Amino acid sequence: MSPADPPRPPAPQGVAQSRADAPALLTVRGLQKSFGTTRVLESIDLTVNRGTVLALIGPSGSGKTTILRCLNGLDLADGGTIDVAGYATLTFDPAPGKKQLTTLRDRSAMVFQHYNLFPHKTVLENVIEGPVIVQKRNRAEVTAEALALLDRVGLTEKKDSYPFELSGGQQQRVGIVRALALRPQLLLFDEPTSALDPELVGDVLRLIKELATEGWTMVIVTHELEFAREVASEIAFVDGGTIVEHGAPKDLLRNPREERTRQFLHRLLFPF
């Protein structure tokens, strides 16, 4: 399934049409977030074009997860704007209403570092929960779509298994299928392979790469530089709650402009 082929409501005509066709799927301006008195995001600006992949890299505690969580509305930013898919721009100062937050959440789907599958539901139930219960789509139709997605990631036989019966790599693939089944415009990945045993990482990264080739728009937090280089259209280096620099993978990884980026890359490449 590619983002183009699920039957979505046709884009509205006129002005909205041209906005929906605009290259930028995600536009973030001046996003700020504090926990108590600690400023975690200073002022984040991001633009992700339709069908492209943005990789976020940066040291631990720099705010990468927080950026994703704000994009999905799991954390409420306290300043700035987020605009997904040219729908209403969300302003965070003052805080947006519940309904607006729900719209924001509807546009994107997240894949978690620790999968966060629902342990009391089978693989298939995990996947159809959102589309059937929340989006109120037809169960039979959703199930057929879910089975096709599971087939694609090689988990057809596991459809009636519970998450505890799966390996980490299989769970994460279910996590990805669960996100896809929501038919989001934007996929968010938070270190999707960092909880996996090394030999299971490959399957998951390969799947994400396939999704990128199919034209899904994604923001991926990752420590896998090689993967980021291959899959990302753009890499942004986050440190101390700001985007220190961003650019095409080959530029940023090979010739970082900022000293901080250089040091970070050096530490990743030569950990000891």
Add this chain to the structure above:
Amino acid sequence: MNESSWELFVSSLGPLVLGAITGTIPLALSSFAIGLVLALALALMRLSRQRWISNIARVYISLVRGTPLLVQLYVIFYGLPSLGIVLDYWPSAIIAFSINVGGYAAEVIRAAILSVPKGQWEAAYMVGMSRSRTLSRIILPQAARVSVPPLSNTFISLVKDTSLASLVLVTELFREAEQIAAFSQEFMLIYLEAALVYWVICLVLSTGQGFLEKRLDRYVAR
């Protein structure tokens, strides 16, 4: 045991079991059911971000847990009528026990809800669920599994606590025993017999707990 004691034992078994079936068990079951609903409401109130709502629940739980059950029973039985609220024995007993169970089970349920990892809330929000739907479809089913053992304890305690209802003249197992004992003067025999019946009820409950745990365990690694 001589022959006449044995006969007394056998002839008392009927009334005692009947007392359990018509008194102890329905009293415990209905109080537990009402108490659980109350407990769920209190647990959710305790978890509310609204300070005053959580404080109401906190005070309630503290009062229930900080005062003797017998005193609570007497307040309902003899206190309420003095305020002009006159209830029958049974409803009064059920109210008193429900209030009590509600307070204890609330803390159990709250702890069980808090034991569900935060990631479950986030995944549910991510797929678009509201807070209440997340609770009912994702959090509570998982909390249920965790709370079966402690809630079973609460229930088993309740079954035994209903013997206090004999003090406010509700006909149940222990009140039967008291009457038979007073009449026959065979205190040791009859009270031990009553204890035996309580024990059998609790054994059955423990077995039921085992089954329930097994059923809820189907999605957990063993």
